[in-house]
Amino acid sequence: MSLDQLYQQIILDHSKARHGSGLAGTAAPEGAHTGQSHQLNPVCGDEVTLRVAVEDGKVAQVSWDGAGCSISMASASVLSELAEGMTVAELHNAIDSFREVLRSRGKVSADPDLLGDAAAFEGVARYAARVKCAMISWVAAEDALNQAA
C-alpha cells in the first residue's frame, strides 16, 4: 500500500485547515448540554480535548484543541465537520462504524454515506501503529457525548 493511500488528499487538507479547532474561541450555544473529554496517546504524545454541545437531541457544535500528527488532527477536523447537525444517536452510530472500520485491519470498508470524508481514513486501518491516531478524537467525542446526554 502506498503512502498516498494513507495520506489521502482529504486527510492532508483537513490536517492543515482544522475544522472545529479552538475551544477557547468558540463558546457553546446557550442552553446546550455540553460534555468535554481529554484523551492522550502516551506513545506519541497525541492529545485532544474535545467538547460536544447538544441541543434538542442534535449535535450543535464540536470544538476541540489538540496537538499531534496529521492523521490525528485531520481526524478531529473531519469528525467535527461531520458531527454537527447529526442526532446523538446518529453520531454514536457513526463512531461505532468508524471504530469497526479502523479496527478491521482493512477488512471492513467505510460507508461514505454514513462517514462522509471520514471514509478517507479507511487506509489507516492497514497501519496498526496509526489506528489510535485516527481514533483519539472519536473516543473523546464518544466520552463527551455520554456526558452531554
Added chain:
Amino acid sequence: MAVVSTPPTLERALPVMDDAEVLRIRNDFPVLNQLVNGQPLVYLDSGATSQNPLSVIEAEQEFYEQRNAAVHRGAHHLAVEATEVFEDARQTIADFIGADYAETIWTSNATEGLNLISYALSNAGLWAAQGRGDAGLKQLALNPGDEIVVTEMEHHANLIPWQELAFRTGATLRYIPIDDAGSLRMDLAGDIIGNRTRVLAFTHASNVLGTINPVAELVGLARKAGALVVLDACQSAPHLPLDVKGLDVDFAVFSGHKMLAPTGIGVLYGKQELLDILPPFLTGGSMITTVTMERAEYLPAPQRFEAGTQRISQAVALAAAANYLTETGLNRIHQWETGLGQRMVSGLESIPGIRVLGPSAGKERIGLAAFDVEGVHAHDVGQFLDSRGIAVRVGHHCAQPLHRRLGLTATTRASAYLYNTTHDVDQFLDAVAGVRAYFRA
C-alpha cells in the same frame, strides 16, 4: 566453552572500519537483507533494539539443541553443561565491561537492573531499622532529608525508579539541568551534588541527545559527597569500550537487546562489597543458603540477586554478542559510528526546517541523532521514512521530561550501529529532505 577476546594489540593492528567491511558485516545479519515497502531496509533504530548476527542466533539455538537444562541444580550431564556455559557467559560479560565475575548479575534488562538497585537500597533501610544484616546497611539506607540526584536527560528507566525510591524513603529527588546544546550544566553540578546526596544516577550517553557525559568529573563530585554512583550504560556498552572499574562507578546497567543479543537479558554490575551486603530485591529459589518456616539466609552475589530460573539461553547468546563486538573491536565500532553520527548531524543541519537535538556538528556525540521537523509531527516523519524502507524511532523516546525541557513532545531519532553504511545515512538524509514538501509544511 572457550572465552574468545581480542587482545588490544590485535585491535590496534586492524585498519579503521569502512563501507566495504560493513557490507561484509551485514552478511552476518539475516534480518537486514530484506525489502520494506519495496525498498532495501535501512535500519536506523538500533538505539531502541539492535539486530542479531548469526553467531548469536546460533548460540541460542545450540544451547537448546545440545545443553538445555536448569542450572545450579541436578547432577546430570546436561545440568552440568548448562551451568558451565551459563557461568562462562557471565565471565565473558565480566571481561567485556572490566568487572569481576561475582559482580556481574543477570537481569531481564537495564530497567530491571535499576529497579533492583533502588529496591535493594530501600530494603537496606528496612533491614537496618530492625538490626538485620550487615552493620554497613545503615550507611546505605535513605532517609528524609537525603537526596537522590539524576539529570534532565534521563530515560524514564533511570528516572522513575528513583522517583519511587524517593517516595518510599522520604528522600528528595534533584536534577542536574542541561544547557540548550544538550550538555549537563557541570557548572551547577557541584552545588547540586552535596553532603545530602546519597545516590547519583546518570546516563553515560543520552539516547536522545547523543551527548556523552563526563563520567570521571561526576564520579569525582559523588565521591566528595559520599554518594553512590549508578551509571546507565544502555547507549554506551554496545557502542564503545566500557570499563566499569576504570570509571569507578558503584553500579552500572545495560540491556542485551541493544548490543546484538536477544531481548530478555540484561546486566547489572555492582561493586562486590556493596552487592555482598545489600538485601535482595526478588526472592525465591536459587538464591538462598538456609530456609526455615520463618525466614531465609541468602547467598552472596551474584546468586543473591538471581531468584528463580534464569534466562540461560539468553545469557549464552549475550556472551556470543559480546564476543562478536570484541572481535570487531569496540574502539573501531565507536570510531565508525562517531563518523556516521557526524554525517547525520551535518546532513540534517543543512536541511531547512530541521532542528537537531543535542550537540551540533563537529561536537562529540554517539552515532545517533534526534530531530524535529518544523510543521510535521514525528509520527508522520517516521511514516514517510518507512515508505522508503527506512526504520527510525518516533515519539518521546522514553524521555518526556527532556522533551518538555526542549519545548517538544515528540521527535524522530535515527540511531546507527556497526552494520550501517554511509549509504544508509545518505538514504536517510535524502528522505528527510523530502518530508516537509510532502506534508506541505
